[in-house]
Amino acid sequence: QVQLVESGGGSVQAGGSLRLSCAASGQVYSSHYMAWFRQAPGKEREGVAVIDSDGSTTYAGSVKGRFTISRDNAKNILFLQMTSLKPEDSAMYYCAAARWIGLSLRPSDFRYWGQGTQVTVSS
Numbered sequence: 001q002v003q004l005v006e007s008g009g010g011s012v013q014a015g016g017s018l019r020l021s022c023a024a025s026g027q028v029y030s031s032h033y034m035a036w037f038r039q040a041p042g043k044e045r046e047g048v049a050v051i052d053s054d055g056s057t058t059y060a061g062s063v064k065g066r067f068t069i070s071r072d073n074a075k076n077i078l079f080l081q082m083t084s085l086k087p088e089d090s091a092m093y094y095c096a097a098a099r100w101i102g103l104s105l106r107p108s109d110f111r112y113w114g115q116g117t118q119v120t121v122s123s
Contacts, residue, residue: 002026002112004095009117016085016121022078022095022114030073033101035110036080038091038119045094047105049080058103063089085121092116 008020020036035050049059049069057069068081078095096110104110 002028002032002097004097004112004114006093006095006114006117009093009119011120011122012085014086014121014123017081017083018085018119020080020082020093020095020117020119022080024076024078024095024097028076028097029099032097032099033103033110034069034071034078035096035105036069036078037094037096037105037107037110038089039094039116040091043091045107047107048093050103050105051078052103056103058105060105082119085119087121087123090119090121093119 003025005023030053033052036048037045038048039045051057051069066084070079094116095114097112098110101109
């Protein structure tokens with residue numbers, strides 16, 4: 001089992017920045033693929049970014065160039081640095097983990113999920 005706890009969400013004005021963190025515990029392996037997803041009210045959960053143990057990444061087109069995913073394997077922490085935030089980035093952000101899935105951004109591929117942290121961007 002893997003437990004994931006997100007933090008760092010909050011309210012920010014458009015153009016601002018936030019840094020999300022996700023602390024992983026339990027049977028965590030560096031080989032786990034780690035990802036960030038988000039879900040706005042009335043919308044489906046969508047993949048934001050995913051990273052593998054070597055630091056290879058994939059981003060959703062809507063955040064490419066603005067968001068950066070990273071991980072500290074020694075401390076089992078996942079990060080999402082978000083810059084140039086837009087109102088449409090407002091959502092609940094979730095951390096997720098899985099093994100052997102490749103750089104996938106499909107929610108159905110991920111086995112472990114955190115409870116989420118809210119990000120609100122005002123115009």
